[in-house]
Amino acid sequence: MRPRSSSLSPRVDGSKLRWLLATGARFALLLIAVSFITFLLVGMSPIDPVQANVGQAAYLTMSAEKRAALAERWGVGQSVLARYAAWVSDALAGDLGYSLRYNAPVIQVVAEKLSCSIVLLAVAWCISGIAGFCLGVAAGAKRGTAVDTVIKGYCYVLSTSPTFWLGLIALMVFSVQLGWFPLGFSIPIGESSASVSLATKFYHAALPALVLSLTGVASIALHTREKTIDFLASDYARFASSRGESSWSVLVHHGLRNLAMPAITLQFASIGEIIGGSVLVEQVFSYPGLGQAAVTAGLGGDAPLLVGIALATSCIVFAGNLISNLIQEVLDPRVKGGLFHAGQL
Numbered sequence: 397m398r399p400r401s402s403s404l405s406p407r408v409d410g411s412k413l414r415w416l417l418a419t420g421a422r423f424a425l426l427l428i429a430v431s432f433i434t435f436l437l438v439g440m441s442p443i444d445p446v447q448a449n450v451g452q453a454a455y456l457t458m459s460a461e462k463r464a465a466l467a468e469r470w471g472v473g474q475s476v477l478a479r480y481a482a483w484v485s486d487a488l489a490g491d492l493g494y495s496l497r498y499n500a501p502v503i504q505v506v507a508e509k510l511s512c513s514i515v516l517l518a519v520a521w522c523i524s525g526i527a528g529f530c531l532g533v534a535a536g537a538k539r540g541t542a543v544d545t546v547i548k549g550y551c552y553v554l555s556t557s558p559t560f561w562l563g564l565i566a567l568m569v570f571s572v573q574l575g576w577f578p579l580g581f582s583i584p585i586g587e588s589s590a591s592v593s594l595a596t597k598f599y600h601a602a603l604p605a606l607v608l609s610l611t612g613v614a615s616i617a618l619h620t621r622e623k624t625i626d627f628l629a630s631d632y633a634r635f636a637s638s639r640g641e642s643s644w645s646v647l648v649h650h651g652l653r654n655l656a657m658p659a660i661t662l663q664f665a666s667i668g669e670i671i672g673g674s675v676l677v678e679q680v681f682s683y684p685g686l687g688q689a690a691v692t693a694g695l696g697g698d699a700p701l702l703v704g705i706a707l708a709t710s711c712i713v714f715a716g717n718l719i720s721n722l723i724q725e726v727l728d729p730r731v732k733g734g735l736f737h738a739g740q741l
Contacts, residue, residue, distance in 0.1 A: 483703070506701075532617040559610075580682035
């Protein structure tokens with residue numbers, strides 16, 4: 397007699413295969429939509445790539461033949477569909493095009509800028525998650541007290557404050573007045589990246605990362621606060637308190653895992669907010685990362701580079717959402733098998 401598990405394995409494997417195919421199809425549709433919309437927006441922009449990249453003075457003194465040659469090289473005058481079709485044909489062969497602003501292949505530029513931004517994004521993401529979780533637990537445990545009021549007010553102010561304004565305030569206070577941090581850039585002026593130590597790079601990224609982390613603290617803290625209040629009001633927590641345990645003891649020994657699961661899920665899902673905030677933060681601190689390159693490409697009408705940056709950030713955000721759903725399935729038994737069997741993600 398065959399074991400019962402063997403008869404179920406084809407169904408389980410088939411469910412996983414369908415989930416993988418559905419996830420891959422959604423990922424492909426995401427990349428197609430992002431690339432086409434980016435091309436469409438650049439095509440609708442009034443910016444002339446030739447004039448924006450060669451400069452106003454050089455453009456005025458340039459001959460008509462030279463202007464026409466540059467316009468043909470950069471695809472000026474072609475329809476969006478024609479340019480997009482040519483780009484897709486090259487992209488399927490592994491060529492994302494050539495950056496007009498940086499005079500280098502798009503893949504090379506994106507890799508270099510992403511290597512600078514990854515430290516900034518990772519530090520900011522970790523700080524926002526840890527700080528938001530701790531503040532949320534403290535506010536929920538001290539509900540109705542001065543601690544709760546201060547933390548809630550702090551989160552409300554953060555959620556309504558523009559990121560670039562926070563960056564300017566931090567730059568003026570901690571860099572200009574106090575002199576604790578450098579004024580900007582990822583490395584000291586006049587030095588090469590290869591000659592700078594890792595500690596120096598972290599030092600230059602510290603203040604931008606702290607400012608960028610503020611964008612994610614508020615949502616994590618307020619969400620964790622509500623979960624903490626719900627947990628302390630549950631019958632399980634009340635029973636533990638009736639045995640003589642304090643609220644902090646109940647939280648530490650019985651509630652942290654239940655509180656950490658939704659916080660971790662929300663943290664991975666908020667990667668897009670961190671990436672969006674990095675565009676403004678890198679501009680304020682002159683940090684040569686992916687966000688600053690996106691602004692440069694947009695102002696110069698550099699469609700290939702802008703599409704490459706949009707695809708790279710889309711992949712990171714999609715991966716964050718994917719990990720968020722997988723963690724929720726692993727940690728929460730109520731959705732166990734839901735992703736694979738229902739094909740959701």
